[in-house]
Amino acid sequence: MRDELRWIMDEAKKRGVTYSDVRLIEDEIETIETENGNVQGIGKSFSKGFGIRVVFNGAWGFSSSSKVDKLEMEKVLDEAINIAKASSKIKKEDVILSDIEIYEDEYTPDIKIDPFTVGLDKKLNLLYEVDKIMSNYKPVKIRRGSLYFNKQKKYFVSTEGSFIVQDRIVSGSGIEAYAIGDTGEVQRRSYPAALGGDFSVSGWEFIESLKLIENSDRVAKQSVELLSAKPCPQGYMDIVISGDQMALQVHESLGHPVELDRVFGMEASYAGTSFLTLEKLNNFMYGSKKVNITADATIPHALGGFKYDDEGVKAQRVYLVKEGLFVGYLTSRETAHKVSLKPMGAMRADGWNRIPLIRMTSINLEPGDMTFENLISGIKEGIYVETNKSWSIDDKRLNFQFGCEIGWEIKDGKLGDMIKNPTYTGISYEFWRSCDGIGNKGLWHVWGVPNCGKGEPPQIMQVSHGTAPARFRNVRVGVVR
């Protein structure tokens, strides 16, 4: 296959492309879901195919196929060129890519236990055990557990000479308990995070580290307790936000708005644009001086990590926000060239049949110096919230509103009664400017988010966020209908 990939790039050069690359991907996925002690689904999927991207006549073209042979590669290459010709009918300027270092490399992440070698019985028994524990609570009417494993081999070859082979294994899991009260009220608790749980570029050892069984009782119990909990208070008050919810906060209010293609309007017709426009770079206080945010694809095991992106750019760690100042974007080779920046390696495609887009890698709120007790003790009246339940943000990423699964009152520096349906809302930069405390390294965790959506056709990307609990002042909470 390696010879064929080099050959098709030679063919691309012969046809006069300015640039071309080919990605060939083999994917194997195993998903296991249980519901109320039954198997909801055990699925395995296998996918293989390739996609060819070209710049021809100064414009982009892309085509792909699941049929992997030389004849099909030639056909797909010609389709991509034909599409680029059509693109060039409506272009403003020629596509120019930033220069990059060219690599020939093979990469295999450090995996201890290949999850595909672990027996299905062991995997199911883990979820059955969790279910059994949660079933001890009668109001918990829906109990769910899931496991996800992905094994991938990806080849990236370009007309510039890149030849990169990357292996990747991802493991993830999550559990949920839904308690339903006598009046029909439904309350959910999830662990280790909402939206499927936590995910990592790791093997079965990651699943064991999640301690699902040890947390099942608490999760089920809290879902029941929420039925009789107080409603969230309403008004402006101080708030401490858990690490898992901070992951989504970083994702929506900073991760997406620093995507440089979004800033240039390339997502305008779908999810929108960004308030972090070019003149704000190095000239806009995004948050308080406590706020440092990085894009770091080099963190070992981070779901948003890799060795090379899908343009062959080596993984990097860069600052996006430094001591509150907005200092960086996520870039591609094309967008970096437009603003004379060095590409930082954020081009990623969710499969062989899709073009790479600028995507988050691991976008991290760097740890502060506070213990959890420090964060809480600094509040006279406020709330502490955990685990995402809903999210929404406007199409320039300014006005956001999040709902969480659970919260607690904070009174005179101490956690008080449990509260249900907590929500908080704000304007992104005003909110981050009110941050006056971030948890220390011991509280910091890299959360794997497997389902970031972007683009047309929609692409689902695996990203991650290193976060710790953080404190914000005078935030509007308890928005209700």
Added chain:
Amino acid sequence: MRGKEEILNVLKNGLKFSSGDEIELLYLGRESSLTRYANSYIHQNVKEGNSQIRVRVIKNKKIGFVETNNLTTEGIKKAVKDAEEILNFTKEDASFVKLPEKEEVKDVKTFFDENLKVTPSDMADKVKNVIDKASKKSLTAAGALSVDFEEYAVVNSRGIEVYQPYSSITLTTVIMGEDSSGFADRFSMRFNDINEIELADEAIEKALTGKNPKDLEPGKYEVILSPYAVEDILFFFAYLSFGAKSFHLDTSFMSGKLNEKVFGENITIWDDGYDTLGAPISFDFEGVPKKKVVLIQNGIAKNVVYDSYHAYKFDKENTGHALPQPNSLGPFALNLFMKEGESNLVDMIKNIKKGIYISRFHYTNPIDPKRVIITGMTRDGTFLIEDGKISHPVKNLRFTQDMVELMNNVLEISKERKLQRGDAHVSVVPYIRVKDFNFTGKTEF
């Protein structure tokens, strides 16, 4: 496009590899070309094709699934064997009864050959027409034009053997000025039916009238919701409420409320996969023909939709609403219709003393799934109405709204309805005028 004969032969051949009690093979094939534009030029232009087979094998009420895009005989044989291997480890599902039986599937035309002749150049020309119209008004255009061909086929060991090809064209645009924007989209099964000029005019008109938006304080307002926004609401009812799974799990607002009044008397909603006013599809992902299901009739909750698993489990009629299995969502209403009223947009505006016209919602999400309380933003044209006239554009607002309550607050429904494609479904929806719509925040643009 592989065609009916080839696909059914591949699937039927797969039946032979199983030693289980029952087997089902679902074929999902797709070829898609998408031309995407922004800042008035084409910035992405892609083509993709993929075909997958999903195998479901059952033995002693144990179920195994495997999906593959290796459609060779060896690939399918491996998929069936891998699915059977899963049976060695899984528990029996006591609620599973059997795969669906064969039923007569009526023909409905969903594929038009003319679309196969559409070239990347044709697509670029259509996009150029939108861009040129915007440029003449000193506006910029963004959007996407997709030409999709799909093939679905299901074969199972109980005799189901169905195939349907599908063609669909979707054109969207957001036309932008310095501080305003307008949206429009069109969906059809035929490329030549997409009128890009009319689409551009609609979005340009919004972008021009939306200039210089003013601040407006949130609160409760009477609103007019465009079909784009109404489709968004119907999607959440389909996702959260109208399926048998959520209904029987007691997580739907309709749970325990069949034959009770849940919406205003002027609201009737149904699902009909055969109605050619929508985007018809003759069978579901288990090969069961679509049945028309009245979900809400004159405000009264009447039915929810079923797939084979839930129909057999709860002794109900299978309405043909299965998604590809396995699926945690359960059965899903993908072809929704909301009954038209007698009104029109002009009269609706005239009937408002003070209110807001909402062109479109953005990033909607449930904060209470059971009660269908949704938060989201307005986008691409929000206008204040005063004394029966559009007064001026306003900056976008956040809403947090109980959608069941909203369906009890509908004052007027338009006769005009629009065929509207959502992320996973297609709806035919009108304009509606609603009282007491709850805005809870605002933004800077």
